[in-house]
Each structure stands twice: as C-alpha cells, then as structure tokens.
Amino acid sequence: MTKIAIIYHSGYGHTAVVAEQVAKGVTEAKGEAVLLKIESAAQDFSAILDEASQADAIIFGAPTYMGDISAPLKAFFEASSKVWFTLGWKDKVAGGFTNSLSFAGDKGHALNSILTLAMQHGMIWVGTGLAPGAHSNSDAAPDVVNRLGYSIGVATQSDNAAPEITPPAGDREFARLYGARIAEITQKMKG
16 A cells, blocks of 8 residues: 655644645545654654655645744754655655645745755655636635645645634645545556
8 A cells, every 4th residue: 555644734733634634635545644743843853754764655734934834844854854865755756735824925935845855855746736726816715626726736725713614625625635646646656
C-alpha cells in the first residue's frame, strides 16, 4: 500500500481540518494516510523525519501567517537538512496546502515556500489538477471547489470561527480531492 505522510502545523485547528480532509482523500484512493502534527518550533522532529523518510509521498501543510508558512513548519523544514544531506527524500512525491483568514493573504508565497523545500530535496511536486472554481466574484462561494483559484497546491480560507464550522464545504472538498490525486499519482509512480 502507498504510504503518504501528511506533515502539518495548525495554530487554531483550521489547518488540521484541511489535513484531515487530505488524509480522507488519500484513504479513499486506497493509500495509507499518516497524519503527523507539528506542535511547536522547539520540538524534537526526529520521529516525524523518520516517519516521512519511510513514506512514498509527503504532503506539507501550515497556516499562512504574515505572508508565509508558520514558524513550526519552517523549523521542521530546517531540521530536514539532515535528510537533505543524504538526498533521502529524492524522487518522493510532494504536495502542499495552506489556510488563512483572508482570501489571498500571500497564500501563494506560503505554497511557494513549501514547493521550494520540496525542490531542494529533489522531490516530485504535484499540483491540484483543478481549474479555478466557477462562481461570481461578488460572493464567497463557500461550496465551490478551488474557489480561490490555486493550482500549485491547496489554499483554503477560514473565518474567525470554530474549526467545526470553517473552512467551508468547498474548501474541505478541495483538500479531499488533492489527497486522492496525490495518492493516485504516487501509486502510478510506484508502478
């Protein structure tokens, strides 16, 4: 079975909801999803690095804070230099997701930070494979998949409310579809 590590940080629970939906998509596509939550920038990352190194694919996720990924994921990225020296993740499939309060908020920059890390490791990046969701720009379109129009990775938006309520259904479905896509592509590559 294809093993996919989903490594993420979630400050308020909203990004965890996205990670869980990515995992749901992986599982529905007959992959094994392993959720690995980063708790703090100061933690020991050894167990997460080991688990990621055993996976066939790695999907990274974090909230977008101040226009970039959150500090705990950034600290994990720096700790991954131990793997980088051995090219331990070379040719693994990779992807990424982010969530924030605003509709834009430099989410693209956050996704590019994740992409850059994956490229430095020699990984194979998978985009969303979906066109921007069709809707009127005069509404928030909470039920539309890819309503924010991202192709590099999954970008979702949460209101300032509980994670049980937000991100909305369309964003959750976007994350689920992305998890399934990465599982399917990883399975094809494993051959």
